[in-house]
Amino acid sequence: MDTLPKAIMNALAQHGVASESVLCWLLCDRALENGFRDTYVLLTREELLILSHDQAPAREKTYSGYAANTPLKGLSPEKEAHWELEALKIRDIESLSIVNLVASGMVVIKAPEERAVAAFTNGGMRSAARLAKIFEKLKKSEELGPEELRDDQERATCPKCGMIYPEEGRQVCPKCMKKHAVFGRLLSFAGKYKVSMFWIVLFMLLNSAAGLVIPYFQGTLLFDQALGGKGTFAGQIGLVIALIIVFRTLSLLFGVIFGVINAKMAANIAFDLKSSVFHAMQRLSLSFFEKKQTGQLMTRINNDATELQYFFVDGISYFVVNAMNIIGIVTVLLIMDWKLTLLCLLPLPFVFLLVRKVFPKLWRLSIRRHKRVSAMNAIISDTIRGTRVVKAFGMEQMENARFQRASGAFSDAEQSFNKMGVTLFPVLNILTQIGGILIWAFGGWKVMQGDFTFGKVMTFMNYMLLLYGPIQFMNNIMNWWSYCMSAAQRIFEIHDAVPDVVEKPNAMQLTEMQGEIRISNVTFGYEPNKAILKGVSLHARPGQMIGVVGHSGAGKSTLVNLIPRLYDVNEGEIRIDGIPIKDVSMASLRTHIGIVSQDVYVMSGSIAENIAYADPDCTLADLIHAAKVAGAHDFIEKLPDGYDTIVGTGGHNLSGGEKQRLSIARAILHNPKILILDEATASLDTKTELQIQEALDTLIKGRTTIAIAHRLSTLRNADYLVVLEQGKIVEEGTHEQLLVKEGAYYDLVKKHDEALKMNEVITA
Amino acid sequence: MTLKDVSVSEILRPEDGGSSPGLAEAAQIRYLSPDDTEFTLTEGHMLNVKAGGKEHVGVYVHCSFPHTNKRIYLSIRTVENEEIGMIRSLDEFPEETQRMLEEQVELRYFAPEISKVLSVKEEFGYSYWDAETTSGYCRFTVRGGGGSVKLMTASRLLIVDVDGNRFIIPHLDRLSDKEYKMVEVCM
Ligand SMILES: Nc1ncnc2c1ncn2[C@@H]1O[C@H](COP(=O)(O)OP(=O)(O)O)[C@@H](O)[C@H]1O
Ligand SMILES: [Mg+2]
Numbered sequence: 001m002d003t004l005p006k007a008i009m010n011a012l013a014q015h016g017v018a019s020e021s022v023l024c025w026l027l028c029d030r031a032l033e034n035g036f037r038d039t040y041v042l043l044t045r046e047e048l049l050i051l052s053h054d055q056a057p058a059r060e061k062t063y064s065g066y067a068a069n070t071p072l073k074g075l076s077p078e079k080e081a082h083w084e085l086e087a088l089k090i091r092d093i094e095s096l097s098i099v100n101l102v103a104s105g106m107v108v109i110k111a112p113e114e115r116a117v118a119a120f121t122n123g124g125m126r127s128a129a130r131l132a133k134i135f136e137k138l139k140k141s142e143e144l145g146p147e148e149l150r151d152d153q154e155r156a157t158c159p160k161c162g163m164i165y166p167e168e169g170r171q172v173c174p175k176c177m178k179k180h181a182v183f184g185r186l187l188s189f190a191g192k193y194k195v196s197m198f199w200i201v202l203f204m205l206l207n208s209a210a211g212l213v214i215p216y217f218q219g220t221l222l223f224d225q226a227l228g229g230k231g232t233f234a235g236q237i238g239l240v241i242a243l244i245i246v247f248r249t250l251s252l253l254f255g256v257i258f259g260v261i262n263a264k265m266a267a268n269i270a271f272d273l274k275s276s277v278f279h280a281m282q283r284l285s286l287s288f289f290e291k292k293q294t295g296q297l298m299t300r301i302n303n304d305a306t307e308l309q310y311f312f313v314d315g316i317s318y319f320v321v322n323a324m325n326i327i328g329i330v331t332v333l334l335i336m337d338w339k340l341t342l343l344c345l346l347p348l349p350f351v352f353l354l355v356r357k358v359f360p361k362l363w364r365l366s367i368r369r370h371k372r373v374s375a376m377n378a379i380i381s382d383t384i385r386g387t388r389v390v391k392a393f394g395m396e397q398m399e400n401a402r403f404q405r406a407s408g409a410f411s412d413a414e415q416s417f418n419k420m421g422v423t424l425f426p427v428l429n430i431l432t433q434i435g436g437i438l439i440w441a442f443g444g445w446k447v448m449q450g451d452f453t454f455g456k457v458m459t460f461m462n463y464m465l466l467l468y469g470p471i472q473f474m475n476n477i478m479n480w481w482s483y484c485m486s487a488a489q490r491i492f493e494i495h496d497a498v499p500d501v502v503e504k505p506n507a508m509q510l511t512e513m514q515g516e517i518r519i520s521n522v523t524f525g526y527e528p529n530k531a532i533l534k535g536v537s538l539h540a541r542p543g544q545m546i547g548v549v550g551h552s553g554a555g556k557s558t559l560v561n562l563i564p565r566l567y568d569v570n571e572g573e574i575r576i577d578g579i580p581i582k583d584v585s586m587a588s589l590r591t592h593i594g595i596v597s598q599d600v601y602v603m604s605g606s607i608a609e610n611i612a613y614a615d616p617d618c619t620l621a622d623l624i625h626a627a628k629v630a631g632a633h634d635f636i637e638k639l640p641d642g643y644d645t646i647v648g649t650g651g652h653n654l655s656g657g658e659k660q661r662l663s664i665a666r667a668i669l670h671n672p673k674i675l676i677l678d679e680a681t682a683s684l685d686t687k688t689e690l691q692i693q694e695a696l697d698t699l700i701k702g703r704t705t706i707a708i709a710h711r712l713s714t715l716r717n718a719d720y721l722v723v724l725e726q727g728k729i730v731e732e733g734t735h736e737q738l739l740v741k742e743g744a745y746y747d748l749v750k751k752h753d754e755a756l757k758m759n760e761v762i763t764a
Numbered sequence: 765m766t767l768k769d770v771s772v773s774e775i776l777r778p779e780d781g782g783s784s785p786g787l788a789e790a791a792q793i794r795y796l797s798p799d800d801t802e803f804t805l806t807e808g809h810m811l812n813v814k815a816g817g818k819e820h821v822g823v824y825v826h827c828s829f830p831h832t833n834k835r836i837y838l839s840i841r842t843v844e845n846e847e848i849g850m851i852r853s854l855d856e857f858p859e860e861t862q863r864m865l866e867e868q869v870e871l872r873y874f875a876p877e878i879s880k881v882l883s884v885k886e887e888f889g890y891s892y893w894d895a896e897t898t899s900g901y902c903r904f905t906v907r908g909g910g911g912s913v914k915l916m917t918a919s920r921l922l923i924v925d926v927d928g929n930r931f932i933i934p935h936l937d938r939l940s941d942k943e944y945k946m947v948e949v950c951m
Contacts, residue, residue: 032809034870035899059900065926066892066903099824099843101872103930108810108843114822115808119871122927364945371951 008040011051011083021045023144026131028118029061030104036061039118040083041107043134048088048096048109050117053081064123096135098128098529105529107131129529182488189273190312196265197316203258204321210251212328215466217244219459228453258317266313273305273491280494285501286566287526301494304487311484319477322470329467336460337452343442344435344464348471351431355475358424365417372410379406432468439464501568507585513592513673514577515542515704517563522572524562532558534727535572545705547718549748554724556708557598560676563706564593576674594672596680598708600656600663604648607636610662611643614670622669629699630665631684631692632658656683664692668699675700677707681714689714712752721745796840796849798857803864811868813840813848820848825868831916834869875930876902878923881939884946891950893923897931904929906950913950921947 004012004019012019021044031037035057042049094110105128107117120128137144190197217240225231226240233240333341383390383399390399439461446452519538525531532555540546548556562569565581574581581589594614602610611627612618623643627633635658639645645652647662654662660683667675677696681689693714700717709715716735723731723744730744738745802814810822820842828837828850838851854862876897883894891906904925906912914922921933933939939947 030874032871033867034874057899061900061902063902063904063925063927063929065890065905097843101824101874102830103924103928104872104874106871108822113806113808114810115806116810119874121874122929125927364949368948 004040007081008051008083011085012042012049014083015085015087017044017049017085017087022049023138024127024131024134026107026120026124026127028107028120028124030119030121031057032106032116032119033057038081041117041131043131043138045138046090048090048093048135050086050088051083052086052118053083055081063121090135090138093135093139095139096132098125098132100529126528132529182485182492185492186308186311186488190269190316193265193269193312196261200258200261200265200317201320203254203261204317205324207251207254207258208321208325209328210247210254212325212332212466214244214247214251215459215462216332217247219457219462220453220455223455223458224453225455228455262313262317266309269312270305270309273308274302277301277305277491277494280497283499284494284497285499286561287500288497290526301491304491307484307487308491311488315480315484318473322473325470326467326474329463329470333460333463333467336456340439340442340446340460344438344460346438347431347434351428351471352475354424354428354431358420359476362417362420362424365413365420369410369413369417372406372413376403376406376410379403435464436461501565501586503586504583508579508583508588510576510579510584510588510592515592515673516540516575516577517674517704517706518575518578519559519562520573520575522559522562522569522574524558524567524569524571526558526567531570532727533562536724536727536729537572538722538729540704540706542704543702544719545700545707545717547715547721548706548708548724549712549715549721549745550724555727556724557678559724560595560678560706560708563674563676564590564595592673593676594667594670594674595676596660596664596667596678597676598679598682600659602647602654602659602662604651605646606643607639607645607647607662608643610647611665611669613666618669626665626669627661629668629692629696630661631688632661632665635661657685657688660684661688661692664696673703675703675705677705677709679708679710682710686711712749723748794847794849796851798861801849803861805864811864815840815849823848824872825865827869827873830873831920831922834866834873838865838869875922875932876900878902878931878933881933881943881946884950886949890926893931895931902931904931908950913947915951921951923950 004022004025009019012022023043023045025040025042028039028041029036031039037055037057038053040049040051042051088109088111092111094112096107096109099106099108099116101119103122104119105122105125106119107128109115109117134144221233221240221243222237225233226235226237229235330341379399379402383403390396439457443452443457443460447454447457517538517540519536522533522536523531524533536559538546538559548559550556558567561567562574563576563581565574565586568582576584576589603613608620608623609616611623611632624633627636627643636643636645639652641652647654660680664680680696681692684692689711697717707715707718715721718735720732720734721738722729723738725744731738731741733741739749796813796815800816804812804814806812811824813820813823820840823840823842826839826841827834828839835854836852838854840848840851842848851857851865854865857865876899878895878897880896881893882896883892885892886908890908892903893906894901894903896902906923906925912924914924915936916922919934919936921936923931923933925931933947936944936947
């Protein structure tokens with residue numbers, strides 16, 4: 001547990017409370033009115049302590065995640081706050097609850113009047129949930145387990161800079177994650193391409209070396225020696241031309257070789273990167289994919305992988321070669337004439353300055369343009385995919401107007417981008433050309449003086465032109481480098497993400513399963529302070545059928561998803577055949593469990609592949625039988641392509657009921673010991689449902705089945721039923737017992753019957 | 765920047781009871797009228813309401829349109845999220861009640877409004893914000909990649925930090941060029 005601030009320790013001591021007796025505490029950083037004012041809510045075994053002060057609200061706040069290495073502005077009241085302590089005996093408090101507000105929470109106690117104690121911003125939610133839980137345990141005089149007293153739920157902080165990791169469960173400090181560390185890791189990834197890389201760099205160097213001598217041939221050799229009639233090559237124009245051609249060809253040849261090797265490596269690297277990310281993803285738990293930001297992560301993976309591909313393929317080799325080029329050319333120039341060299345490098349600082357200043361602006365404009373294009377495209381795709389809706393409501397005019405606006409916004413952005421572009425680049429051009437003009441001016445003057453030959457000036461000029469490319473490259477490389485490193489980091493993030501649901505190191509293989517399920521006292525929530533299931537217990541003997549009923553949102557699907565361990569329970573335990581499911585290997589657990597869930601998903605592929613998804617090696621006869629049992633056979637036979645019909649993205653459109661029948665067939669073929677039917681027949685019409693129901697009834701024999709059904713009639717064969725209401729089991733028993741009881745189940749049945757009658761009236 | 769359509773509040777006029785009486789009947793929403801509704805604030809800062817002779821303790825005020833108009837169509841709900849009734853417009857109620865309910869709205873929808881953006885630094889997929897707000901100087905961290913910074917109306921920007929805390933830029937068009945450029949990168 002985080003230690004209490006000194007001021008609070010002192011305040012506690014002043015009021016005679018030993019700080020060791022504090023079990024847990026919560027900093028409420030919001031005043032109940034507007035603004036930030038700290039109130040501490042602390043819990044000891046006997047008392048709830050509230051420490052508050054009455055100073056004006058703080059005028060500054062640093063939210064978690066922000067690396068607070070710069071001091072605050074000191075806007076808060078200077079003088080030490082005087083902390084008032086209010087102590088309430090736990091036995092006098094009826095309840096303590098955390099009320100969820102928008103992006104905040106509020107501690108409300110009932111003692112015996114309801115009273116809002118204090119509010120806190122969202123960052124405190126975990127501590128608050130913990131406080132409420134410990135309070136409840138204390139209230140019931142239950143012993144506190146070690147997990148309550150240990151507080152590992154606090155956000156972890158970066159050991160280097162002390163910054164709170166911006167994201168839970170992700171031990172990456174974006175500040176301390178050094179770019180060169182990422183770079184090193186990337187390089188190690190490229191390790192197996194060392195040889196290719198070596199060849200690529202070698203041939204690139206040869207390519208530019210061959211290219212580098214050409215200006216010398218063209219200038220000094222051609223003009224001064226061959227034409228000028230002096231030196232070794234005097235008069236030998238043919239030889240010089242031939243040499244130029246040979247070296248050009250060599251340069252070209254080396255270029256082709258490196259291009260070929262490069263292309264091969266590029267494809268391999270892209271393949272490796274994408275498959276490694278995909279593998280890493282498959283290993284993660286369901287909850288990872290449900291977190292919002294990961295959805296975006298996913299869509300970026302492809303882009304990021306491409307980015308990194310360029311990094312390996314173009315980046316590294318071009319960097320080496322360009323660096324060598326710059327060094328080489330500048331050396332040659334300096335040797336030829338250092339004064340002239342310095343003179344024509346004169347405009348360079350201006351070029352750098354301009355690029356530094358103006359490029360970010362251009363970049364921003366291009367981002368804006370990109371965003372507006374996306375917005376416009378979104379509208380286009382909206383209207384095209386939603387044509388049905390647009391036409392049905394006759395909203396074409398409105399869509400036109402909407403498009404017009406987006407298109408106008410885009411055109412504005414495009415214009416300002418282009419304006420900037422068309423002024424920037426000519427200016428840059430002129431600046432770089434000033435170098436050339438300087439050479440001509442100064443060099444020409446030298447030639448007149450007789451210090452220089454004309455060929456030397458030509459050579460100089462040509463080298464200068466060769467230099468600007470690499471310099472441009474180096475100038476942009478910083479931006480590009482951070483861009484690549486962010487891409488790499490996002491990819492490594494997926495690599496490094498720890499699945500929430502992890503297998504024990506030596507998990508048991510469950511070869512045979514009887515199918516006994518025992519759920520004891522399970523509490524579960526997707527988010528802190530929002531328990532969806534509260535103390536649920538359930539026991540299914542092998543071969544039994546248990547029905548789970550309840551209103552939508554009661555937590556039925558959540559409950560059944562815990563059995564194959566798609567999520568881990570927060571409290572309590574689930575055992576199968578007496579073995580806690582946490583001890584069993586996930587693969588062997590899941591082979592014995594079949595789920596037909598309420599939201600069906602068909603994979604891209606043929607219908608046959610979809611049915612045989614879990615057992616690709618099944619016989620065709622089994623496949624067809626499973627489809628028949630699931631009531632899918634008839635509609636499949638009607639399709640022109642039969643079982644070979646391609647469904648899923650871009651394939652044949654199946655109706656909701658058809659998809660559901662496919663997924664039932666999938667589960668039937670899978671032949672699991674435990675069958676979970678989560679509203680498996682919800683989107684079928686009554687007649688089809690009855691047919692499938694009969695088939696399912698025969699199928700259920702010999703399996704433990706947990707069935708959630710919309711239509712209560714489908715649960716008539718259940719050995720017993722549990723009624724779930726807001727995450728709690730409120731009733732259980734057989735259909736008859738529950739009817740006699742006239743409780744929640746009775747109400748459900750009555751409502752259901754009324755609905756059915758209404759249906760009859762409507763359909764009649 | 766006007767990709768957003770006509771703001772909802774322009775369409776909704778709180779005075780009328782909707783143009784289709786049939787629909788209103790089907791919806792069966794109970795509107796609280798000032799005549800038989802009485803709000804009180806307890807000493808423990810809880811809101812109680814007495815409507816139609818029935819007293820409800822510990823109720824909360826939800827806004828139907830928290831971004832476009834916080835004063836119309838307020839829903840009074842219990843902590844279990846059961847609706848006790850709706851208020852068409854705060855203007856129907858006496859001033860004291862208005863103030864009381866406004867405070868409750870503030871309590872529920874607390875989100876500092878940014879008056880001046882001091883700096884937005886982007887690094888590794890997060891942006892670090894320094895801003896002057898109606899609640900003082902705030903520093904917070906926002907996840908990059910879009911989705912955390914949203915235009916709610918043509919000029920109102922909602923910023924959600926890594927914990928889900930909310931910040932508002934009420935008038936994007938009133939930012940200086942410099943501020944706007946910093947913000948735009950994150951949008
Ligand atoms: N993946 C999820 N993340 C967060 N909340 C969820 C998720 N799935 C379901 N919920 C919430 O849990 C509650 C129970 O959902 P569910 O178990 O699907 O109910 P049922 O199947 O009984 O209709 C609902 O309030 C729902 O919003
Ligand atoms: Mg469900």
